[in-house]
Amino acid sequence: MxxxxxxxxxxxxxxxxxxxxxxxxxxxxxxxxxxxxxxxxxxxxxxxxxxxxxxxxxxxxxxxxxxxxxxxxxxxxxxxxxxxxxxxxxxxxxxxxxxxxxxxxxxxxxxxxxxxxxxxxxxxxxxxxxxxMTARVNNRIDTWNLLAALVKKSSGKMSKAYTKGHASLIQEIINTAATKSVDKALLMAQNKIDPQGDARQGAAPVFLFGNLLFDPKVYDLFEEWNINVTGNDFCTSSRFITPVDKNACDNIFKSIAASYLNNTSCARTMDTSKPGSIAMNIVQQAKETNAKGVIGFTLKFCDPYLARIPMIRKALQKESIPFLMLEGDCTMGCMGQQQTRIEAFAEMLEV
Amino acid sequence: MIFLGIDIGSLSCDAVLIDEKKNILSSSVIPTGVNNMEAIARVKKNVLDASGIMEKDISSIISTGYGRTRVKERNGAVTEITCHAKGIKHMIPGTRILIDIGGQDSKAMRLDPDGNVVDFAMNDKCAAGTGRFLEAMARALEVDINELGQLDKGATSDLVLSSMCTVFAESEVVSLIAGGTGQKEIAKGLNRAIAARTNSLVKRVAQDISGLPVAMSGGVARNKGVVKAIARSMNIDKVHTPETPDITGALGAAIIALEKTLQKG
Amino acid sequence: MMYEHFDNIVKGITEKLNHDPDGINARKKYVLAISKLGKKLYSRDENIAWCGVTAPFDLLSAMGVTSCFVEFVGAMLSSTDTAGFFLEKAEDAGFATDSCAYHRAVMGAVLENAMPEPDFIIGTSSPCTAGLAIVENFAHQYKKDFFILNVPQNYTKDAVKYLATQLEEMTRFVSDHTKRPLSKQRLSFALENFNTSTSLLKEIYDLARTKPSPVDNKFLKDFGTVVALLMGTKQGIDICRAFKDELARRIKKGLHHASKEKIRLMWIQNRIQYPFPINEMLDDLGAKIVVDELNNVTWEPMDPDNPFESIAKRMISIPFSMGTAERIRQMQNLAKAYRIDGAINPCHWGCRQGTGARGLISKGLKDINVPVLNLEIDCVDSRNLAKGQIETRVEAFIEMLS
Known part of the structure; x- marks a missing residue:
């Protein structure tokens, strides 16, 4: 091993x-x-x-x-x-x-x-x-890109028809890549990335963003609380599985750097030509995934997000997209306190 | 048809029975205590006894409040946010901003002209500015919680309480008493502190509240000093309060029970 | 409002100085210079840039840009006891109370239109993530062009080259906005001024080290951080010289309050900005802050032939830019050089950058037998100040050291 x-x-x-x-x-x-x-x-x-x-x-x-x-x-x-x-x-x-x-x-x-x-x-x-060394890097990137493509394709389906267990399954696969191996994660993805069953009806379609939400069981709770996750943007989900465009630059390390800098839109990184673009990105993702609302779930004391939430709130308000902001330690332990907020948000969206 | 709403909060457990015309047949407010199953059984018995209605005649039960899933016989559970909005729509029609200060948390809601929630904010997990906070302060001032609301009458100073953490505020109150500050001045300072906290919660859902009728529900709405201080801090003439603010959530739950039953048809 | 505030200070101090033309009046001259800078910012006669703390103010002033770090405004609002209003405005707009109040206060000022609108914004990734995020908010709010200087933490050749190249690019960015190219001659003058100021700073700090120290608790309060705004100018030199002369005079005349120096202290990071009588309290207890962590020269002289590289090295050498281990090493050196008995870390609420290292700093100083008092105070927001608790802690600490 x-x-x-x-x-x-x-x-x-x-x-x-x-x-x-x-x-x-x-x-x-x-x-x-x-x-x-x-x-x-x-x-x-x-x-x-x-x-x-x-x-x-x-x-x-x-x-x-x-x-x-x-x-x-x-x-x-x-x-x-x-x-x-x-x-x-x-x-x-x-x-x-x-x-x-x-x-x-x-x-x-x-x-x-x-x-x-x-x-x-x-x-x-x-x-x-x-x-x-470059050849080995290239080789591992090929596998990584296969996984990233599968995850992206499957995540894309959540916004169209959400099946029970879908979000948590994707999270499990991502976590496998993060803590075991990309090969294992790829195998999982190839075997069972799209859960079986009918699309869930009647739940509120919501886009999630924030920094860290890694426990697959969290997504089961969202389902229980009447939310269908249409898509998410966390450093433990989409921002982690960053596909590498090998042809972006003239050498592989530059290509990796370009892919990570441009794709991994953590609040700590900014595009100086578009100050505050994080807010527009979230609006765009919410719209693209047909979400009726957006939940921001961030860690307490996270400065990059603390400073961006007001502009994100404003941008969503401008588009009349309801927004719920939650703070916690982003583990299962803190979820209980959020139940009322999340359920009330789902009730609000249903009206 | 008869509908029951039960609101199990951290401090009080409330129930309301209504008929299909939304008439309140009976209501009850009791302390939740340590055993909420017991409280649920007791509050239910209270409303049934008071109205003379048999349990089997209840068409539907909706529970709400933090203990909403503990009501075994419920037909559904709805959060207190939705229920308070529903309840206030019936009690004070036209409300657009609703403040609910509960036992362990406070909430501000913005409602659309039809009374639906369009945004809400809840305080952080600490008890600052909530019913529990007021209880602790009443204890520090050695007065009954029900007296606290009137205690600030005639207070003239502009005392500002800097601590809003329950623990620190309690010790601040104790040291103010020790320093000779009068009860009513401290009570006024407390009310102002809670009002400031509430105002900032309201601002999270509506930056500009001009022209929007504001109402307050929940047990703390009985505290006239707090209600007045909130109105002053929001720079408005009046914060409307229902006659029985404690039962707003339970009434809302009962109305939702009725509406859901009618929808099913 | 702010223009009038600075104008009043300028008028008041100028009058006082006119009455005493031969006096040294270091602190007055310093406040005058800072107020003049404030006045300039708010009069908007020149190009204005709001910046991060570690921005190269000498280079910017050589380019005819009036520039300042945004935290300066937060500190000023606090020192005039007006921060509360702006903090509330920022909080109402959703800026969380968990954030740093320097940034929250200044953001409130932006939202209330109490800040001069800049021509452009220059953010710096050092000292803190929050600071950079706030200036991005400035750029977003004012819809102004935004430039970031990424200051790496690892002091390597590549890092210096990277930052130097960014500085060169920044001059092009600035020129594009001011329509003036960088004059090499003006930059050389600015760097020479900077070097002269640096030499004077070293002399000031050498004098402050004397035992008993000629400083009093307020004399060098936040000096290192703020004087950086002026060091590329003649005015900066004048101020540094006045401080040096004043200390030399105090030593010569024996005006060093020796009786009040039973305990020699180091203050970590920034001081408390609002009126809070901690200096007087320390005085009464016979304790004196003889050194502030940030009153330290950590850079080599600027090389006018190699300006960007030397500015880059300077920016990376600032303790905030580096890892905590290096910061502690510098603090240990200061502790030994100034022969301090203890240190006070205010642990400014909401500061992940500085306060975040609280435990490591305590341990690092304890390793050289210097006890640390962690105050846990908000240095800008006085609304939640538990005065009694702070007083008890400070008193107990000084009693312990005595």
């Missing part, structure tokens, strides 16, 4: 981890580890970062060969800082991620992704020519 490389951010290209002969292991914030991260950092940090750090402190992790951190936001930077303290013997690589999208950023990020690949190969004692 391959050794594992841990990571925490959707801007980590899994094909690079696999190309170096490792298995990916996204450290999800699911743990019964005691709440100790506040001692190393602060209690008012996003629960994602805190819970992941709790896992590190408690040793609630599989054997990891190393960790990949991304400079995606302040909380992630602090997580990387604290990881050094919590697990001083771990190999760690910290990648800088530009905030603005332009050709300079693309060039810089491509170098960062190349540095990641070289580091991972070194960690796995793989000495090979740059040509061979």
């Amino acid at each position: 391959n050794k594992k490389i841990g990571f925490t951010c959707a801007y980590t290209p899994v094909p690079l981890i696999e190309a170096a002969g490792f298995s990916p292991f996204r450290v999800f914030p699911e743990s019964k580890a005691p709440d100790l991260s506040g001692n190393l950092l602060h209690d008012n940090l996003c629960p994602h970062v805190k819970k992941v750090l709790d896992r590190a402190i408690a040793g609630d992790l599989p054997d990891l060969e190393g960790m990949v951190f991304i400079n995606s936001c302040d909380s992630m930077r602090r997580l990387s800082d604290a990881w050094h303290e919590a697990r001083p013997d771990d190999k760690i690589i910290f990648l800088d991620l530009p905030s603005g999208i332009n050709s300079l950023s693309l060039d810089f990020l491509s170098k960062e992704y190349k540095r990641l690949t070289e580091t991972l190969f070194k960690w796995n004692n793989k000495t090979c020519s740059s040509k061979e």
Whole structure:
């Protein structure tokens, strides 16, 4: 079995981890580890970062060969800082991620992704020519793209006719790619990505966005609470399965950088030519998926979203699309508190 | 036909029986206590006894409130948001902004001209500005919760309470008392603090409320001091309150039971 | 309203200075310069840019742009006790109370049209994600062009080159808006001014290190962060010189309140902005803030022949841009150089960047036997201030150190 490389951010290209002969292991914030991260950092940090750090402190992790951190936001930077303290013997690589999208950023990020690949190969004692390294990366990207295409196709069906269990099944497949292997996820996808059964009638069609919603069971709750998920935009869903356009640029690392910078529309990244475009993107996705309403589900203390919610709310209001904003730690534990809000929202949309 | 609405909140458990013309036959409000199954049975018995109606004559039951799924005999469960909107439509027709301060959370709703909810906001999970908060404050002031609403009469100062966290506010109130600040001044400060909190909740659903009739439901609507402070803080003449604000949710639930039965035909 | 506010300060201080033409009056000159900058921003006679904290203000001023970081306005609103109104406005518009109040207050000012409309916006990814997100809101709200300087955290050759190239691109972006090309000569002057100011800063900090220290609790409050707005100008040099002269004079005359320096303290990150008598309280307790974390020169002199690279290196060298380990290393050096007895970290509410590292900072300073008091206070929003609790904590901390 391959050794594992841990990571925490959707801007980590899994094909690079696999190309170096490792298995990916996204450290999800699911743990019964005691709440100790506040001692190393602060209690008012996003629960994602805190819970992941709790896992590190408690040793609630599989054997990891190393960790990949991304400079995606302040909380992630602090997580990387604290990881050094919590697990001083771990190999760690910290990648800088530009905030603005332009050709300079693309060039810089491509170098960062190349540095990641070289580091991972070194960690796995793989000495090979740059040509061979590129070939391996290309190979893993092909599989990744197959998976991404299947996920995208299947997700597209949710907006037309939602079948019970569809959203949670897709999430399971995505999680398999994040924590086990892309091959396994692809196999799952090829076998059973579209659930059987009739389209669910009478539930409110809603588009979801936010940062982290990874537990497949969450989607079962949405169904129970009379919501049909028409589509979603989370760093644990569509933003994680980023297809790589291999022909986007003249070398593979640039192509990866271009794909991730342009497709992975986390609130921390912005298109300087269109300030506030995140709001329009959400409106567009809601419309494209025929949603009657939008639910934003974000982590508490997430600065990039905290600053964008007002503009998102305004943009949705302008289009007369009802919006429900929820905050929590994005695990099953916090869902109970949201039940009334979500059910009331569904009732409101039914009228 | 007879319809029953039951609203199981964290502080009180309310029930309303209506006939097919939406006439209220009887209603009851009791403390939920620690055992909500017991409270449900008791409140149901109260309304049946008071109206002389037999349980078998009830055509449909809708439950609401945070304990809505605990009502085993329900025909359906609907959130308190929808039920309060439905109830207020019957009690104060034309309401466009509805404030409901419940035991553990407060809500603001924007209604369309037909009384349907078009947007709503709920406070965070903390108890600040809710019924439970007021209970704690009444305890700190050593007055009965029902007296609290009138307590600010004649208060002249502009005392501002900075803490809205129940725990901190309680200790702030205690230290104000220790410092010699009068009960009525503190009560006024409390009302203003709750009003400010409520106002910001309302702003989340409607930036501009001019021309929109505002009503308040839920037990806290009985507290005249709070209601007045809310009106002042929103810069409006009046916040309308039903005669029996506690039963708004249960009444709404009963009306939904009636409407759903009629729809099924 | 804001123009009048700055104008009144300018008039008042100018009058006072006129009465004392030979005096050093460092702090007054500093406030005067900052108020003049504020006046300039609000008069809109020149091109205006709202920026992130680490933007190259020397380069921008060389290009004839009046520029300022947005947090400055948040701090100013707080210091004049007017932040509450703007915070409420921002909160009403949906900006959450979990966010940083520097940003929330300034956003409220934008929504209330109490900010001068910029010609363009220059965001910086350092010091914080929230700051960048807020200036994106500015660009969205004002519908103005937006440029981001991505400041990498890893101090590598590639990172320096990347940021230097972005700075070059920024000058083109600025020129496109001002219709003026960058004058190499003006940039050289600005960098020379910056270098002179830097040398003076080092002298100021050397003097402040003296034991007993000639500073008082307010003297260098937020100096390093704010003076960066002026360092590329002659005015910046004048101010730095005045501060240096004042400290030298105090040492010479023995005016260093030695009796009030039983405890020497370091203040971490920014100070409390609203009127709150913590400085007086520390005075009464015999404790003195002899150093602020951000009053530190972390950069090499600017090279006028290689301007973009040297500015890039400077931007990356600022503690905020780097990882916490480097920030702690710098704090440890300060702690030793200033021979401090303890440190106060206000733990500004809503600051993931700085406060986020609370535990690591405490541990890092504890490793060199420097106790840290974590205040847990909002440095801008005074509405929820629990004064009594803060006073008790500070007193207990000083008692412990004594």
